[in-house]
Amino acid sequence: MTSREASVPMPRTARRGRPGYDLDSLLAVAVEVFNERGYDATSMGDLSERLGIAKSAIYHHVASKEVLLRLALDRALDGLEAVTQGARELDVSAVRRLEHLVHESVVLLLDHQPYVTLLLRVRGNSPVELAALQRRRALDRYAASLVRDAVRAGDLRADLDPTVTARLMFGLVNSLVEWTRPASRAHTQALPDEVSALVFDGLRVRDRPR
Amino acid sequence: MTSREASVPMPRTARRGRPGYDLDSLLAVAVEVFNERGYDATSMGDLSERLGIAKSAIYHHVASKEVLLRLALDRALDGLEAVTQGARELDVSAVRRLEHLVHESVVLLLDHQPYVTLLLRVRGNSPVELAALQRRRALDRYAASLVRDAVRAGDLRADLDPTVTARLMFGLVNSLVEWTRPASRAHTQALPDEVSALVFDGLRVRDRPR
Numbered sequence: 082m083t084s085r086e087a088s089v090p091m092p093r094t095a096r097r098g099r100p101g102y103d104l105d106s107l108l109a110v111a112v113e114v115f116n117e118r119g120y121d122a123t124s125m126g127d128l129s130e131r132l133g134i135a136k137s138a139i140y141h142h143v144a145s146k147e148v149l150l151r152l153a154l155d156r157a158l159d160g161l162e163a164v165t166q167g168a169r170e171l172d173v174s175a176v177r178r179l180e181h182l183v184h185e186s187v188v189l190l191l192d193h194q195p196y197v198t199l200l201l202r203v204r205g206n207s208p209v210e211l212a213a214l215q216r217r218r219a220l221d222r223y224a225a226s227l228v229r230d231a232v233r234a235g236d237l238r239a240d241l242d243p244t245v246t247a248r249l250m251f252g253l254v255n256s257l258v259e260w261t262r263p264a265s266r267a268h269t270q271a272l273p274d275e276v277s278a279l280v281f282d283g284l285r286v287r288d289r290p291r
Numbered sequence: 292m293t294s295r296e297a298s299v300p301m302p303r304t305a306r307r308g309r310p311g312y313d314l315d316s317l318l319a320v321a322v323e324v325f326n327e328r329g330y331d332a333t334s335m336g337d338l339s340e341r342l343g344i345a346k347s348a349i350y351h352h353v354a355s356k357e358v359l360l361r362l363a364l365d366r367a368l369d370g371l372e373a374v375t376q377g378a379r380e381l382d383v384s385a386v387r388r389l390e391h392l393v394h395e396s397v398v399l400l401l402d403h404q405p406y407v408t409l410l411l412r413v414r415g416n417s418p419v420e421l422a423a424l425q426r427r428r429a430l431d432r433y434a435a436s437l438v439r440d441a442v443r444a445g446d447l448r449a450d451l452d453p454t455v456t457a458r459l460m461f462g463l464v465n466s467l468v469e470w471t472r473p474a475s476r477a478h479t480q481a482l483p484d485e486v487s488a489l490v491f492d493g494l495r496v497r498d499r500p501r
Contacts (some may be wrong), residue, residue, distance in 0.1 A: 122332050136412075150364045176495070241485050249489055252466025253459060259411075260458055275451050279459055283387070283493025284447045 102132065104142050104152075110197045111149045120150060120199070121206065149207050154203065154213040160189045160203040165220055168227070175230035176237060176281075182224060183280055186254050187273040191261065224251060239272040250280055302324045313364075314344065322405045323369050330360055330409070330417065344364055347418050361491060364413065364423040365407040370399045371470050375430055378437070385440035386447060386491075397483040402470065408468040433462060460490055 102110075113204040114123050114131050125146055129136045143149055168178040190197045200217070203210045225247040231237040237246075254276060261269050312320075324333050324341050335356055339346045353359055360442040374395040378388040400407045410427070413420045435457040447456075464486060471479050 119329050119332065122329065143305070164340055236496060238488070238492075238496055240487060241494070245482070246489070246494065248470055249466070249486065250494075251462060252469065255465040255469070256459070256462030256466045259465075261464065271452070272455070273457055276459065278448075278451060279456070279493070280446075280489065281493050281495045283489070283491050284456065285462075285491045286446060286448055286453070287497065 101140075101176060102134065102142075107132065107142055108149060108152055108156075109137070109195070112153045112199055115153070116151070116195055116198050116202075118145075120202075138244065147207065150199075151209045153196055153199050156207065157193060157200040158216045160170060160196075161186065162195055162216070163222055164189055165223055169223075174236065175227045175234055179227045179231055179237075180277060183250060184228065184273045184277050185249070187257065187276050190257055191269050191272065194258060194261065198257075201255050203259060209212070220246065221251070225283060253280060309346075312344065312348075312352075317342065317349070317352055318359060318362055318366075319405070322363045323362070324383055325363070326405055326412075330356075330412075356361050358419065360409075360417075361419045363406055363409050364419070367403060367410040368423060369446065370403055370406075370427045371430055371443055372426070375433055375469060379433075385437050386445065389427055389434070389437045390487060390491060391439055393464060394436065394483045394487050395484050396461070397467065400464065400467055401479050401482065404468060404471065407465075411465055411468060431457065431461070463490060 110132055113129055114128055118127065123146070125136050125139060128139060128146070128149075131137065158225065167185060168182045171178055171181060173181075200213060203217075204211050205211050205214050223245050228237060228243040228247045228250075232239050232243055257272065257276075261272070262263070296489040320342055322340055324338055328337065333356070335346050335349060338349060338356070338359075342349065353362070374392065377395060378392045380392060381388055384390075410423060413423050413427075415421050415424050435454050438447060438457045438460075441450050442453055467482065467486075471482070
Protein backbone atom coordinates (compact mmCIF):
# COMPACT_ATOMS: atom_id res chain seq x y z
CA MET A 82 0.00 0.00 0.00
CA THR A 83 1.52 3.36 -1.03
CA SER A 84 1.12 6.43 1.11
CA ARG A 85 -1.44 7.95 -1.40
CA GLU A 86 -3.70 4.98 -0.85
CA ALA A 87 -3.55 5.20 2.91
CA SER A 88 -6.88 5.90 4.53
CA VAL A 89 -5.32 8.38 6.93
CA PRO A 90 -6.54 11.85 5.77
CA MET A 91 -3.96 14.38 4.62
CA PRO A 92 -3.47 17.12 7.19
CA ARG A 93 -5.23 20.33 6.10
CA THR A 94 -1.98 22.23 6.18
CA ALA A 95 -0.46 20.11 3.38
CA ARG A 96 -0.64 22.64 0.53
CA ARG A 97 1.82 21.18 -1.96
CA GLY A 98 1.60 22.67 -5.44
CA ARG A 99 -0.73 25.52 -4.51
CA PRO A 100 1.51 28.54 -4.08
CA GLY A 101 -0.64 31.38 -2.83
CA TYR A 102 -4.05 30.11 -3.98
CA ASP A 103 -6.99 29.20 -1.86
CA LEU A 104 -10.26 28.28 -3.54
CA ASP A 105 -11.40 31.91 -3.48
CA SER A 106 -8.41 33.44 -5.23
CA LEU A 107 -8.25 30.54 -7.68
CA LEU A 108 -11.91 31.12 -8.55
CA ALA A 109 -11.28 34.84 -9.09
CA VAL A 110 -8.57 34.13 -11.66
CA ALA A 111 -10.64 31.42 -13.36
CA VAL A 112 -13.59 33.82 -13.75
CA GLU A 113 -11.26 36.42 -15.27
CA VAL A 114 -10.04 33.91 -17.86
CA PHE A 115 -13.58 32.63 -18.57
CA ASN A 116 -14.73 36.21 -19.25
CA GLU A 117 -11.75 36.93 -21.51
CA ARG A 118 -11.84 33.77 -23.64
CA GLY A 119 -15.31 32.42 -23.11
CA TYR A 120 -15.99 29.51 -20.77
CA ASP A 121 -16.27 26.87 -23.50
CA ALA A 122 -13.01 27.98 -25.14
CA THR A 123 -11.07 27.85 -21.85
CA SER A 124 -9.26 24.60 -21.01
CA MET A 125 -7.89 23.49 -17.64
CA GLY A 126 -4.51 23.89 -19.36
CA ASP A 127 -5.28 27.59 -19.99
CA LEU A 128 -6.19 28.01 -16.31
CA SER A 129 -3.07 26.20 -15.18
CA GLU A 130 -0.96 28.49 -17.37
CA ARG A 131 -2.58 31.69 -16.10
CA LEU A 132 -2.44 30.56 -12.47
CA GLY A 133 1.15 29.39 -12.81
CA ILE A 134 0.38 26.10 -11.07
CA ALA A 135 0.07 22.51 -12.31
CA LYS A 136 -3.29 21.17 -13.44
CA SER A 137 -3.08 18.62 -10.61
CA ALA A 138 -2.94 21.54 -8.17
CA ILE A 139 -6.22 22.88 -9.60
CA TYR A 140 -7.79 19.44 -9.28
CA HIS A 141 -6.77 19.51 -5.65
CA HIS A 142 -9.38 22.28 -5.22
CA VAL A 143 -12.09 21.30 -7.71
CA ALA A 144 -13.02 18.14 -9.57
CA SER A 145 -13.57 19.87 -12.93
CA LYS A 146 -13.82 23.13 -14.88
CA GLU A 147 -17.59 22.86 -14.50
CA VAL A 148 -17.29 23.02 -10.70
CA LEU A 149 -15.47 26.34 -11.08
CA LEU A 150 -18.30 27.57 -13.29
CA ARG A 151 -20.91 26.45 -10.78
CA LEU A 152 -19.13 28.11 -7.86
CA ALA A 153 -18.77 31.35 -9.85
CA LEU A 154 -22.40 31.39 -10.98
CA ASP A 155 -23.52 30.57 -7.42
CA ARG A 156 -21.66 33.61 -6.16
CA ALA A 157 -23.50 35.92 -8.57
CA LEU A 158 -26.87 34.23 -8.07
CA ASP A 159 -26.60 34.05 -4.26
CA GLY A 160 -25.94 37.80 -4.28
CA LEU A 161 -28.85 38.59 -6.59
CA GLU A 162 -31.17 36.36 -4.59
CA ALA A 163 -30.15 38.12 -1.39
CA VAL A 164 -30.99 41.47 -3.03
CA THR A 165 -34.36 40.09 -4.09
CA GLN A 166 -35.00 38.71 -0.63
CA GLY A 167 -34.18 42.13 0.80
CA ALA A 168 -36.82 43.68 -1.47
CA ARG A 169 -39.40 41.05 -0.45
CA GLU A 170 -38.86 41.74 3.23
CA LEU A 171 -39.38 45.49 2.99
CA ASP A 172 -42.72 46.63 4.34
CA VAL A 173 -43.32 49.14 1.53
CA SER A 174 -45.24 49.54 -1.75
CA ALA A 175 -44.35 47.58 -4.91
CA VAL A 176 -42.75 50.60 -6.55
CA ARG A 177 -40.49 51.12 -3.52
CA ARG A 178 -39.52 47.45 -3.56
CA LEU A 179 -38.69 47.83 -7.23
CA GLU A 180 -36.57 50.92 -6.56
CA HIS A 181 -34.70 48.94 -3.92
CA LEU A 182 -34.22 46.04 -6.35
CA VAL A 183 -32.82 48.25 -9.13
CA HIS A 184 -30.56 50.25 -6.84
CA GLU A 185 -29.15 47.25 -4.96
CA SER A 186 -28.74 45.21 -8.15
CA VAL A 187 -26.45 47.93 -9.49
CA VAL A 188 -24.50 47.96 -6.20
CA LEU A 189 -24.12 44.18 -6.35
CA LEU A 190 -23.14 44.22 -10.02
CA LEU A 191 -20.41 46.77 -9.37
CA ASP A 192 -19.14 44.83 -6.33
CA HIS A 193 -19.08 41.44 -8.05
CA GLN A 194 -18.75 42.50 -11.65
CA PRO A 195 -16.71 39.54 -13.02
CA TYR A 196 -19.12 37.01 -11.50
CA VAL A 197 -22.22 38.81 -12.79
CA THR A 198 -20.60 39.23 -16.22
CA LEU A 199 -20.05 35.47 -16.39
CA LEU A 200 -23.65 34.83 -15.33
CA LEU A 201 -25.01 37.15 -18.03
CA ARG A 202 -23.10 35.27 -20.74
CA VAL A 203 -24.46 31.86 -19.80
CA ARG A 204 -26.47 30.38 -22.67
CA GLY A 205 -27.61 27.04 -21.24
CA ASN A 206 -25.01 24.73 -22.82
CA SER A 207 -24.85 22.34 -19.84
CA PRO A 208 -26.87 21.28 -16.76
CA VAL A 209 -24.92 23.79 -14.63
CA GLU A 210 -25.78 26.60 -17.07
CA LEU A 211 -29.41 25.50 -17.33
CA ALA A 212 -29.75 25.52 -13.54
CA ALA A 213 -28.28 29.04 -13.44
CA LEU A 214 -30.69 30.23 -16.14
CA GLN A 215 -33.57 28.80 -14.15
CA ARG A 216 -32.53 30.74 -11.04
CA ARG A 217 -32.13 33.92 -13.16
CA ARG A 218 -35.61 33.45 -14.57
CA ALA A 219 -37.12 33.23 -11.08
CA LEU A 220 -35.54 36.61 -10.30
CA ASP A 221 -36.90 38.06 -13.56
CA ARG A 222 -40.37 36.78 -12.74
CA TYR A 223 -40.30 38.47 -9.33
CA ALA A 224 -39.21 41.77 -10.92
CA ALA A 225 -41.99 41.52 -13.51
CA SER A 226 -44.54 40.83 -10.75
CA LEU A 227 -43.39 43.96 -8.90
CA VAL A 228 -43.81 46.03 -12.09
CA ARG A 229 -47.32 44.65 -12.52
CA ASP A 230 -48.21 45.41 -8.89
CA ALA A 231 -46.79 48.93 -9.16
CA VAL A 232 -48.77 49.57 -12.35
CA ARG A 233 -51.92 48.27 -10.67
CA ALA A 234 -51.28 50.59 -7.72
CA GLY A 235 -51.08 53.50 -10.15
CA ASP A 236 -47.43 54.27 -9.36
CA LEU A 237 -45.97 53.18 -12.72
CA ARG A 238 -47.33 54.03 -16.15
CA ALA A 239 -49.83 51.56 -17.53
CA ASP A 240 -49.09 52.13 -21.22
CA LEU A 241 -46.02 49.85 -21.26
CA ASP A 242 -46.10 46.08 -21.12
CA PRO A 243 -44.96 44.99 -17.60
CA THR A 244 -42.82 42.07 -18.80
CA VAL A 245 -41.12 44.24 -21.41
CA THR A 246 -40.65 47.00 -18.85
CA ALA A 247 -38.99 44.61 -16.38
CA ARG A 248 -36.68 43.36 -19.13
CA LEU A 249 -35.74 46.86 -20.23
CA MET A 250 -35.11 47.88 -16.64
CA PHE A 251 -32.73 45.00 -15.96
CA GLY A 252 -31.33 45.17 -19.49
CA LEU A 253 -30.17 48.64 -18.52
CA VAL A 254 -28.78 47.44 -15.18
CA ASN A 255 -27.00 44.50 -16.82
CA SER A 256 -25.55 46.66 -19.60
CA LEU A 257 -23.25 48.16 -16.97
CA VAL A 258 -21.02 45.09 -17.13
CA GLU A 259 -20.12 46.08 -20.71
CA TRP A 260 -18.50 49.41 -19.93
CA THR A 261 -17.83 49.92 -16.23
CA ARG A 262 -14.39 48.82 -15.11
CA PRO A 263 -13.73 47.76 -11.52
CA ALA A 264 -10.64 50.02 -11.68
CA SER A 265 -12.74 53.13 -12.28
CA ARG A 266 -14.67 52.63 -9.05
CA ALA A 267 -14.54 56.34 -8.18
CA HIS A 268 -16.53 57.13 -11.32
CA THR A 269 -19.13 54.48 -10.63
CA GLN A 270 -20.07 55.55 -7.10
CA ALA A 271 -23.02 57.57 -8.36
CA LEU A 272 -24.22 54.85 -10.74
CA PRO A 273 -26.87 53.19 -8.55
CA ASP A 274 -28.59 56.56 -8.14
CA GLU A 275 -28.11 57.51 -11.82
CA VAL A 276 -29.63 54.27 -13.04
CA SER A 277 -32.58 54.65 -10.66
CA ALA A 278 -33.09 58.24 -11.79
CA LEU A 279 -33.13 57.25 -15.45
CA VAL A 280 -35.44 54.27 -14.96
CA PHE A 281 -38.03 55.87 -12.70
CA ASP A 282 -37.94 59.53 -13.61
CA GLY A 283 -36.47 59.61 -17.11
CA LEU A 284 -34.08 62.17 -18.52
CA ARG A 285 -36.47 64.89 -19.56
CA VAL A 286 -36.78 67.95 -17.37
CA ARG A 287 -40.24 67.70 -15.88
CA ASP A 288 -41.57 71.11 -15.07
CA ARG A 289 -40.68 72.60 -18.45
CA PRO A 290 -43.43 73.29 -20.96
CA ARG A 291 -42.80 71.16 -24.08
CA MET B 292 0.32 27.07 -68.19
CA THR B 293 -2.75 25.47 -66.51
CA SER B 294 -6.22 26.86 -66.99
CA ARG B 295 -6.24 28.33 -63.42
CA GLU B 296 -3.25 30.46 -64.31
CA ALA B 297 -4.81 31.74 -67.55
CA SER B 298 -5.41 35.48 -67.55
CA VAL B 299 -8.86 35.07 -69.11
CA PRO B 300 -11.38 35.91 -66.36
CA MET B 301 -13.93 33.29 -65.32
CA PRO B 302 -17.40 34.08 -66.61
CA ARG B 303 -19.65 35.46 -63.85
CA THR B 304 -22.14 32.68 -64.34
CA ALA B 305 -19.63 29.99 -63.35
CA ARG B 306 -20.96 29.14 -59.88
CA ARG B 307 -19.49 25.71 -59.29
CA GLY B 308 -19.61 24.54 -55.70
CA ARG B 309 -21.93 27.28 -54.41
CA PRO B 310 -25.38 25.70 -54.23
CA GLY B 311 -27.82 28.44 -53.36
CA TYR B 312 -25.43 30.94 -51.75
CA ASP B 313 -24.64 34.39 -52.89
CA LEU B 314 -22.37 36.57 -50.73
CA ASP B 315 -25.39 37.94 -48.83
CA SER B 316 -26.90 34.64 -47.76
CA LEU B 317 -23.45 33.21 -47.01
CA LEU B 318 -22.77 36.20 -44.77
CA ALA B 319 -26.07 35.75 -42.95
CA VAL B 320 -25.21 32.14 -42.05
CA ALA B 321 -21.65 33.08 -41.05
CA VAL B 322 -22.93 35.78 -38.68
CA GLU B 323 -25.33 33.27 -37.13
CA VAL B 324 -22.45 30.87 -36.44
CA PHE B 325 -20.16 33.65 -35.16
CA ASN B 326 -22.85 34.71 -32.67
CA GLU B 327 -23.46 31.14 -31.51
CA ARG B 328 -19.84 30.04 -31.03
CA GLY B 329 -17.92 33.29 -30.85
CA TYR B 330 -15.95 34.63 -33.82
CA ASP B 331 -12.55 33.48 -32.54
CA ALA B 332 -13.79 29.97 -31.83
CA THR B 333 -15.33 29.58 -35.32
CA SER B 334 -13.16 28.01 -38.03
CA MET B 335 -13.70 28.09 -41.78
CA GLY B 336 -14.29 24.35 -41.35
CA ASP B 337 -17.21 25.11 -38.98
CA LEU B 338 -18.67 27.50 -41.55
CA SER B 339 -18.22 25.00 -44.37
CA GLU B 340 -20.05 22.38 -42.29
CA ARG B 341 -22.97 24.67 -41.43
CA LEU B 342 -23.26 25.96 -44.99
CA GLY B 343 -22.99 22.46 -46.45
CA ILE B 344 -20.44 23.59 -49.03
CA ALA B 345 -16.69 23.04 -49.41
CA LYS B 346 -14.24 25.48 -47.86
CA SER B 347 -12.99 26.25 -51.38
CA ALA B 348 -16.51 27.41 -52.25
CA ILE B 349 -16.39 29.89 -49.34
CA TYR B 350 -12.99 31.14 -50.51
CA HIS B 351 -14.60 31.76 -53.90
CA HIS B 352 -16.60 34.54 -52.17
CA VAL B 353 -14.16 35.85 -49.56
CA ALA B 354 -10.42 35.63 -49.02
CA SER B 355 -10.65 34.87 -45.29
CA LYS B 356 -12.83 34.57 -42.21
CA GLU B 357 -11.78 38.10 -41.31
CA VAL B 358 -13.33 39.45 -44.52
CA LEU B 359 -16.65 37.94 -43.44
CA LEU B 360 -16.27 39.67 -40.08
CA ARG B 361 -15.47 43.00 -41.75
CA LEU B 362 -18.45 42.75 -44.10
CA ALA B 363 -20.77 41.87 -41.20
CA LEU B 364 -19.50 44.69 -38.97
CA ASP B 365 -19.73 47.12 -41.90
CA ARG B 366 -23.37 46.24 -42.32
CA ALA B 367 -24.14 47.09 -38.68
CA LEU B 368 -21.96 50.20 -38.63
CA ASP B 369 -23.20 51.55 -41.99
CA GLY B 370 -26.73 51.28 -40.61
CA LEU B 371 -25.91 52.99 -37.32
CA GLU B 372 -24.00 55.73 -39.12
CA ALA B 373 -26.98 56.31 -41.41
CA VAL B 374 -29.20 56.67 -38.33
CA THR B 375 -26.74 59.16 -36.84
CA GLN B 376 -26.53 61.07 -40.12
CA GLY B 377 -30.33 61.23 -40.15
CA ALA B 378 -30.26 62.79 -36.67
CA ARG B 379 -27.59 65.31 -37.72
CA GLU B 380 -29.65 66.45 -40.69
CA LEU B 381 -32.82 67.14 -38.71
CA ASP B 382 -33.47 70.84 -38.20
CA VAL B 383 -34.60 70.42 -34.57
CA SER B 384 -33.32 70.78 -31.00
CA ALA B 385 -30.66 68.48 -29.51
CA VAL B 386 -33.22 66.62 -27.41
CA ARG B 387 -35.32 65.91 -30.50
CA ARG B 388 -32.24 64.68 -32.37
CA LEU B 389 -31.52 62.42 -29.42
CA GLU B 390 -35.05 61.06 -29.41
CA HIS B 391 -34.68 60.32 -33.13
CA LEU B 392 -31.33 58.61 -32.49
CA VAL B 393 -32.69 56.36 -29.71
CA HIS B 394 -35.88 55.46 -31.56
CA GLU B 395 -34.20 54.71 -34.89
CA SER B 396 -31.33 52.82 -33.25
CA VAL B 397 -33.90 50.43 -31.78
CA VAL B 398 -35.57 50.07 -35.18
CA LEU B 399 -32.20 49.32 -36.80
CA LEU B 400 -31.20 46.89 -34.06
CA LEU B 401 -34.42 44.92 -34.48
CA ASP B 402 -34.06 44.89 -38.28
CA HIS B 403 -30.40 43.81 -38.31
CA GLN B 404 -30.17 42.08 -34.95
CA PRO B 405 -27.54 39.41 -35.78
CA TYR B 406 -25.19 42.01 -37.28
CA VAL B 407 -25.57 44.42 -34.36
CA THR B 408 -25.15 41.54 -31.88
CA LEU B 409 -21.84 40.65 -33.53
CA LEU B 410 -20.74 44.28 -33.42
CA LEU B 411 -21.53 44.58 -29.72
CA ARG B 412 -19.37 41.55 -28.91
CA VAL B 413 -16.28 42.88 -30.68
CA ARG B 414 -13.43 43.35 -28.20
CA GLY B 415 -10.63 44.68 -30.42
CA ASN B 416 -8.66 41.46 -30.99
CA SER B 417 -7.59 42.36 -34.58
CA PRO B 418 -7.21 45.39 -36.86
CA VAL B 419 -10.71 44.75 -38.27
CA GLU B 420 -12.17 44.75 -34.75
CA LEU B 421 -10.18 47.82 -33.72
CA ALA B 422 -11.45 49.73 -36.77
CA ALA B 423 -15.02 48.75 -35.87
CA LEU B 424 -14.53 49.88 -32.26
CA GLN B 425 -13.21 53.22 -33.52
CA ARG B 426 -16.33 53.74 -35.65
CA ARG B 427 -18.53 52.78 -32.67
CA ARG B 428 -16.73 55.28 -30.48
CA ALA B 429 -17.39 58.09 -32.97
CA LEU B 430 -21.12 57.28 -32.73
CA ASP B 431 -20.92 57.27 -28.91
CA ARG B 432 -19.18 60.64 -28.94
CA TYR B 433 -21.92 62.15 -31.08
CA ALA B 434 -24.61 60.78 -28.76
CA ALA B 435 -22.77 62.18 -25.70
CA SER B 436 -22.49 65.59 -27.42
CA LEU B 437 -26.24 65.61 -28.03
CA VAL B 438 -26.88 64.82 -24.36
CA ARG B 439 -24.59 67.69 -23.34
CA ASP B 440 -26.34 70.09 -25.74
CA ALA B 441 -29.77 69.01 -24.52
CA VAL B 442 -28.72 69.51 -20.89
CA ARG B 443 -27.35 72.95 -21.75
CA ALA B 444 -30.63 73.81 -23.47
CA GLY B 445 -32.45 72.87 -20.26
CA ASP B 446 -34.34 69.98 -21.87
CA LEU B 447 -32.56 67.15 -20.05
CA ARG B 448 -31.78 67.00 -16.34
CA ALA B 449 -28.43 68.46 -15.35
CA ASP B 450 -27.83 66.30 -12.27
CA LEU B 451 -26.55 63.29 -14.28
CA ASP B 452 -23.16 63.10 -15.97
CA PRO B 453 -23.73 63.44 -19.77
CA THR B 454 -21.20 60.75 -20.75
CA VAL B 455 -22.66 58.30 -18.24
CA THR B 456 -26.17 59.22 -19.38
CA ALA B 457 -25.30 58.55 -23.04
CA ARG B 458 -23.79 55.19 -22.07
CA LEU B 459 -26.80 54.18 -19.98
CA MET B 460 -29.14 55.23 -22.79
CA PHE B 461 -27.39 53.11 -25.41
CA GLY B 462 -26.65 50.38 -22.86
CA LEU B 463 -30.41 50.04 -22.62
CA VAL B 464 -30.85 50.08 -26.41
CA ASN B 465 -28.07 47.53 -26.90
CA SER B 466 -29.40 45.24 -24.17
CA LEU B 467 -32.26 44.41 -26.54
CA VAL B 468 -29.99 42.04 -28.47
CA GLU B 469 -29.85 39.82 -25.39
CA TRP B 470 -33.51 38.97 -25.19
CA THR B 471 -35.46 39.97 -28.30
CA ARG B 472 -35.71 37.23 -30.89
CA PRO B 473 -36.18 38.05 -34.59
CA ALA B 474 -38.93 35.39 -34.58
CA SER B 475 -41.02 37.30 -32.05
CA ARG B 476 -41.22 40.37 -34.26
CA ALA B 477 -44.89 40.95 -33.48
CA HIS B 478 -44.01 41.49 -29.81
CA THR B 479 -41.21 43.91 -30.61
CA GLN B 480 -43.19 46.34 -32.77
CA ALA B 481 -43.84 48.66 -29.84
CA LEU B 482 -40.25 48.50 -28.57
CA PRO B 483 -38.84 51.66 -30.18
CA ASP B 484 -41.60 53.68 -28.50
CA GLU B 485 -41.28 51.80 -25.20
CA VAL B 486 -37.53 52.36 -25.01
CA SER B 487 -37.97 56.06 -25.82
CA ALA B 488 -40.69 56.37 -23.17
CA LEU B 489 -38.50 54.78 -20.51
CA VAL B 490 -35.40 56.82 -21.37
CA PHE B 491 -36.98 60.23 -21.70
CA ASP B 492 -39.98 60.08 -19.41
CA GLY B 493 -39.19 57.28 -16.97
CA LEU B 494 -41.63 54.77 -15.55
CA ARG B 495 -43.11 56.72 -12.68
CA VAL B 496 -46.55 58.19 -13.11
CA ARG B 497 -45.93 61.91 -13.26
CA ASP B 498 -48.97 63.78 -11.99
CA ARG B 499 -49.32 61.67 -8.87
CA PRO B 500 -48.30 63.15 -5.52
CA ARG B 501 -45.44 61.04 -4.08
